[in-house]
Amino acid sequence: MLQKNCLKRYIIYSKEKGEDIVGNFGGNLQKIKNGKKTYGITPHIPGGFVTPNTLIKIAEVAKKYKGVLKITSGQRILITNLKEEDLASVWNELEMEPAVKTQNSVKNVEICPANFCKRSKYPTIGLGMKISNDFHGMELPCRTKIAVVGCRNACTSAYSKDIGVIVDMDGKLFITVGGSAGFNPRNADILIKNLSENEAYLLVKTVLEYYNENAQMGEKLGHFIDRITIDKFRSDIIKEKKLKEEKNDN
Template identity: 45%
Template sequence: MLPKGANLQKIREGKRTYAITPHLPGGFIKPEVMQKYVDVSKKYGGIMKLTSAQRIMITGLKAEDIEAIWEDLGMQPALGFANCVRSVKICPGNAFCKRGKQDSIKLGLELDKRYIKKEMPSRIKLGVSACPNSCAESYVKDVGVIGTDAGWDIYVGGSAGAHPRLADKLIEGLNYDDTLRIIEIVMRYYQKHADIERIGQFIDRIGWEKFKTDILAEFYGEKSAVVEPKVPQTEAGEKIVPLPGGLTEGSLVFGDAITADSVISDIIRVYPQTVPVFRSFGMGCLGCPSSAGEPVTQAAEIHGLNLKELLAALNKVVPANK
């Protein structure tokens, strides 16, 4: 079990070190809070690291110290689901930048308040940039917002990582309230219809025209074009079927046993019922780009797990092995 509010960082010679990353909306921090970070890092031998999500991570920590560290910081552990809204990156906006077209801080903090740590089919990142320079990397975020003289342009489906994808422009020139409204529609649609896949993967699977048509139909108050997909069943009536789409770099097919060489993304695509098993072993980030080409043996090694125990647990829920 992971220490509460911590992530496993390294395993060296059998010794594990952990990191905590308290939530800092927009990357704003008061001097007295920063001082607590410094004091805790010194006391417990940690290293402070600025992250790409505008937070401060303290790494190199021991499991037995984690609870005391949160107490010393005077903060509640950063809780949330592995597959959730991970970050809302915000540029300085027109409050601090001469090139800013819109108030990215106001919009970004509101999005952070509404969505941070909210459970999603996969990990989700948002970016709010006050001008087309996109300093918050909005073009490679799952939901990106970019300010112009005419208002906010909305982009969806971007991602970096092992399988980078530029976001598609959904709509442009929105005011503040309409921007919040269409993002809410995107989030609900994604939650309802996606598998364990990033928004970009989801769009590529169902098609951009369908995604855009359905979102804009609800935004403009028209009749929704969403067609509920039929869930195929096995001969026994079970709804255990391969999931369509998603990143895949392996060759696993329905009916195969899961082996040490089976790729994580293939396993959850073909056998979605294995998701709770992975999570019970502390492997929650199943939407992570790394899982696309990562075999079970490598994942077990990285997470410090017993490979035989993990494989046995996974194959217990595979129909062919019942």
């Protein structure tokens, strides 16, 4: 079963990292009241797209264990107010993967409903899902968020994400990097414009790999760009992208 295999991998990873045993089941301590601890879990919902049956299952499991449901800003559903002793059972009954397995990774890929939106300039859901499937959970120097949107309205706050894939007015895609909406907010830099879907995907891959190889541990993408300058970052990324394209051609 998918969830059991995923849970096993999560337990092994957590023990290797020396994390608290509660982390083995994807539970985060939420509150301590009168000595009693409650925990929250967040199942992985790719791009925020969820089937009615999955919604029903989440609701039924939450109700059974007296959980409280919260829609998160990351297009997920947090189940909080859970008891520590119920965490393993909740995960097994959900049969879903944890949204975050390690903090220093691609934590989520947020996707707008472009294919169903009248303002969309390009149907980006497929690209967003491909990026999510290929890179979600990828270990990196620091937590990383990606957004994929079908127009410049950027409904997932793409300009505040570490990497944004945005469609311009002419239907061409462009990439932004280094955004952050956290404790130290940072506006994203526009990296490259006038991209096709395939070029945008390759550029996201190139940025992630370059960041992983060159940034310091714990260094956010935006801080890394500030340290080396956006001009050097852009120049190096273009070189790396060309090398990948030449390799693919061969």
